[in-house]
Amino acid sequence: MTDPLTGEARRGPLVPIGQPPRNQRDMVLRKLVWIGVWLVFLSSPVHDLVAGDHSTGGTVAGSLGLTVFVGAYLALVFRNMGAPFSPRFVIVLILVLGALASVLCLTLGAAWLGLFCYVSVACGATLPPRGAYWAVPATGGLMLLVGWRVGPGMARDLILILLLIGFAMTGVGQLVRTTIELRKARATVAQLAANEERLRLARDLHDLLGHSLSLITLKSELAGRMLPGHPDKAAQQVADIEQVSRQALVDVREAVSGYRRPRLAAELAGAQVALTAAGVVAHVPAEPDLAGLPEDAESVLAWALREAVTNVVRHSGAGRCTVEVLRRQTLDGPVLELSVEDDGSGGSGKGPGNGLTGLTERMEKVGGTLEAGRVRHGFRLVARVPAATAADVGSGA
Structure with missing residues (x-):
């Protein structure tokens, strides 16, 4: 896909941060990252098996038990991050994990106590918050009880880690659920806004054309x-029919032109939502002073903001973006200045893209200017359009 400002081919990250998965591959990668980080606790049981301190039968049984344990853990946590099992089956698998961890520790030694950390992670990741608040400490108590038989010192060393990762996964699960609900709420709000806009358009067209x-x-x-x-x-x-028809056509064209003309306040609100959703720290003014600004000039600034934010979100790789709308006094008179600055790459610098060229042409039509280029720590776009002074606005000039 081509960037609207620079005309370059856009390259996205391997897994976009702060955004929903784009496809099944992204979903699998994210699950592997979240689940694989806890596999570090397998090092001790694997080392115990490789060391050869057990009989052949014990080693084989331990290997089979560890395989079953890891398979049940991965099936439980990996599946729960997509289409989860039924609550009853989740509880059964957690009990199986706890039983396997206890049996392996009691038969093969203290080196296997780390398996209880997986039980804690499974409780925090798959159970509802209220259930996890009881299950994680219960898992810690079971580990201390088993550890009292096979290795009290190691059990005491692991108890804090077990509690921390269990409750951490509970918080992560709650955060994921909240994020999903927020995305659904945003989609609902967008759908309601679209429905309201359709109703408004229907009412306006009825008022415009019904009488005519x-x-x-x-x-x-x-x-x-x-x-x-x-x-x-x-x-x-x-002749009267012709006159009424022409007037109706003029009214429809004016109405459609008004619908197509973007508003700066609406674009600022949209920019805040788009930047935040893309994981960019955004600083956007809420209510700019647009008094005395012609509609055409406001429309051009809105187009400039839309193109600049699109570039930041899709191409620049920025982590921060600041939008400012200020009134300035220049030698040519008062102007309203829109500034969009980010800390991203901003493009290759090989020349303006189609988006930048189109913005420049729009600015020239309303007597404005456009500047865009790299700055010390990123990329900056500045658009200026003529604006009335405060005295002119107050006097109605």
């Missing part, structure tokens, strides 16, 4: 009745 079309229908019927006996009166009715 009714009048055209009435005059058409009158003209039909006057023919052929009163051609002069029929011609007058036809």
Whole structure:
């Protein structure tokens, strides 16, 4: 895909941070990252098996037990991050993990106590928060009880880690659920806004065309009745129909032009949402001072903001973006200045893209200027359009 400002091919990250998975591959990668980080606790049991301190039967049994344990753990946690098992089956698998960890520790020694950390992770990741708050400490108590038989010192060393990672996974699970609910709420709000806009458009079109079309229908019927006996009166009715039709066409064009014209306040709100959703720290003004700004000039600034934010989100790789709308006094008179600055790459610098060229042309039509280029710590776009002074606005000039 091509960037709107620089005209370059856009390269996205391997797994976009702060955004929902784009495909099944992204989903699998994220699951592997979250699950694989805890596999470090397998080092002690594996080393105990490789060391050869057990009989052949014990080593084989331990290997099979460890394989079953890891398989159950991965099946439980990996599946729960997608389409989860039923609550009853989740509890059964957690009990199986706890039983396997206890049996392996009691038969093969203290080196296997780390398996209880996996039980704690499974409790925090798969159980509801209220259940996890009881299950994680219970897992710690079971580990201390088993450790009292095979290795009290190691059990005491592991108890804090077990509690921390269990409750940490509980918090992560709650955060994931909250994020999913937030995305659903945003989608619902967007759908409601679209429905409201459709209703508003329907009402406006009815108000614009209802009277005109009714009048055209009435005059058409009158003209039909006057023919052929009163051609002069029929011609007058036809002339009236033409006049009403032309006025209706003008009204529709003005209405459509108003719908198409972007508003700076709406674009600022949209920029805040888009940047935040993309994981960019955004500083965007809420209510800019637009007094005395012509509609065409406001529309051009809105287009500039939209193109700049699109570049930041899709191409620059920025982590921070600052948007400012300020009034300035220049030698050519007062101007309203829009500034969008980020800490990303901003493009290759090989020349302006189609988006930047189009913005420059829009600015020239309203007497404004556009500057865009790299700065010390990123990329900056500045758009300026003529604006009335405060005195002009107050006097109604």
